[in-house]
Amino acid sequence: MHADGDESVDALWTRCRATLRERVGTGSFQSWISPLRLASIEGGVATLTVPTAFLGSYVARNFQEAILAVLDEAGAPATRLIFTPQGRAIPQAATALAEAPAPAAHPEPAAAEETMRLDPRLTFDRFVVGKSNELAYAAARRIAEGNAVGFNPLFLHGGVGLGKTHLMQAIAHEMRARNPQARVLYLSAEQFMIRFVTALRDRKMMDFKQVFRAVDVLMVDDIQFIAGKDSTQEEFFHTFNALVDQGKQIVLTADRSPVEIAALEERVTSRLQSGLVVQVNPADxxxxxxxxxxxxxxxxxxxxxxxxxxxxxxxxxxxxxxxxxxxxxxxxxxxxxxxxxxxxxxxxxxxxxxxxxxxxxDRKVSVEEIQRKVAEHYHIRLADLIGPKRLRSFARPRQVAMYLAKTMTSRSLPDIGRRFGGRDHTTIIHGVRKIEELMGIDSQIADDLDLLRRALES
Structure with missing residues (x-):
């Protein structure tokens, strides 16, 4: 290597590490730079050893320029990096799936490899924390640290684009960086169902069970997808129980809370609520x-x-x-x-x-759209929502729709009344006041309003 004087490779790397810690931040340094070791610099190529090929691939994508710049400043210029996990050189473009083989006593779930395609950008360092997601972030971080957490499963729910998938992948990245031998499986509920059906068809259910019940952490995205699919629900239920009994961690996400997922078996709903359920709210x-x-x-x-x-x-x-x-x-x-x-x-x-x-x-919500969403949410016909029937099963959703029309549109009370079957504006006022009264004492009404608002605004 070429460095100042006769400085050893280890001494050079110690100086470089100190500079890198300042430039990339303590969090990124501990997760990604700290495990690296500089083996040699020859012919303009710096060779670094890494515990896993995944970590090497991630560093090559995200920190290569920073490392090359620090080496140059330290008097040991290089034009490219090579990462060597446990004695094997790998290319910089190595897939995020590549990793050192686990010990034979704990085989990595072989058939699960294709489901572990993680986005290298979705890490904790790139997750911005605010009031709407701070509890979800704290819970995910606790799991990723690998310590006992006191809740299982962690169930994250909320609308699209709020960061649920980001947190799941960040857990996987962090756990693999901290413990390369950790058996972490991340997949969507749809993938779970497809693999279950394929195992049934090919008569390989034992292989399926062995893969899913041998993991340390199971993470399933969009779990609402299995609602109404009885056989898949049953297998998921047994997989869930087997992992919990072994003390293994489960992380799940959905677009709504467990009790709001229709066509989900009661025993499955009960299991999903047995841990920590966290709502990820829209960003302020x-x-x-x-x-x-x-x-x-x-x-x-x-x-x-x-x-x-x-x-x-x-x-x-x-x-x-x-x-x-x-x-x-x-x-x-x-x-x-x-x-x-x-x-x-x-x-x-x-x-x-x-x-x-x-x-x-800037799209404005219409009274008609509110009526359709409310009717759909309460599983009643639009004609019954607008019509004259005074059954409680129709009257309460009607008042919810009146309240949303009053608070989410600029329509006048008489105009709203006309769109609700020609009702007088005083009827609209009564309906709005009734919902305002119930919001403070009926948590179900409050949850319904929150869910409907998010659906209408998205």
């Missing part, structure tokens, strides 16, 4: 702005010439409120547009480039 303005700032920091690291005028991020955070995925996509499109034309990102450019996104965010 501060969190949306924090996500944008975090994404801009990443974009500037890749393109230092990126220029964003003052007020643009505030504008986007205030206008794009549907979900974080749409918000991030809007910023990505804006950065690409600015890069292609070589312009600063200004408010005018944002308005021109994101016209369709901004128009969608």
């Amino acid at each position: 303005y501060e969190l949306r702005l924090g996500v944008l700032q975090s994404k801009v920091a990443v974009a500037r690291a890749a393109d230092p010439s990126l220029r964003i005028a003052e007020g643009v991020l505030d504008f986007l955070a205030a206008r794009v409120t549907s979900n974080l995925r749409v918000l991030e996509g809007a910023l990505t499109r804006l950065c690409a547009q600015a890069s292609l034309v070589g312009r600063e990102i200004t408010l005018d450019l944002a308005r021109d480039c994101l016209g369709d996104v901004l128009r969608a965010s």
Whole structure:
């Protein structure tokens, strides 16, 4: 190697590690840089040993430029990095699935490999925490640390684009970084069902059971997908029980809470509620702005010439409120547009480039749409919701729809009354006041309103 004087490789790497800790932050350093060891620098190639090929692949994608810059500053310039897990060299483009083989006594679930395709960007370091997701983040972090948590399963629920999948993948990344031999299986409920059906067809149920019951952590996304699929529910129930009995951790996500998932067996619903159920709420303005700032920091690291005028991020955070995925996509499109034309990102450019996104965010909810959503939520006909029948099963949903029409639209009370079968405006006032009264004493009404609002705003 070529370094200052006769400095050893270990001494050189100790100096580099200290600089890297300052530049990438303590969290990223502990998770990704600390496990690395510099083996040699020859011919402009720096060889680093890593505990797993996955970790090497992730570092190559996210920290290669930082490591090369620090080596150059330390007097040992290199043009590329090679990562060697346990004596085997692997290419920088190695798949995120590659990893060192586990001991024979604890075989990695072989058939599960294809379901573990993790996005290297979805880590805890890139998760922005706010009031709407701080409990979910804290619970996920506790599980990822590998210590006893006192709740099983962790059930995260909320609308699309709020970070549930990000947290699940962050758990997998963190656990594999801390313990490369950990058997962590992440898949969607649809994948679980497909593999179950395939095992039945091919008469390989024993193999299926062995794979899913030999893991240390099982994470299933969108568990609401198995509702109404009786055989899949039953197998999931038995898998759930087997893992809990062994003290293994389970993490699940859904678009609604367990009790709101229709066509789910009571025993399954009961099991899903037996641990910690956490709702991930829509992001508030501060969190949306924090996500944008975090994404801009990443974009500037890749393109230092990126220029964003003052007020643009505030504008986007205030206008794009549907979900974080749409918000991030809007910023990505804006950065690409600015890069292609070589312009600063200004408010005018944002308005021109994101016209369709901004128009969608400004979409006004109609009384008719509220009526359809409420009828669908309570499983009644639209005609009965609007009609004259005074049965409680129709009257209460009707009052909920009246309340939402009053609070979510700019329609006048007489106009709303006309859209509810020609009712007088005093009837609308009575319905609104009744719901306002019930909201404080009936948690089910409060939950229904929250769910309906989110569905109408998304």
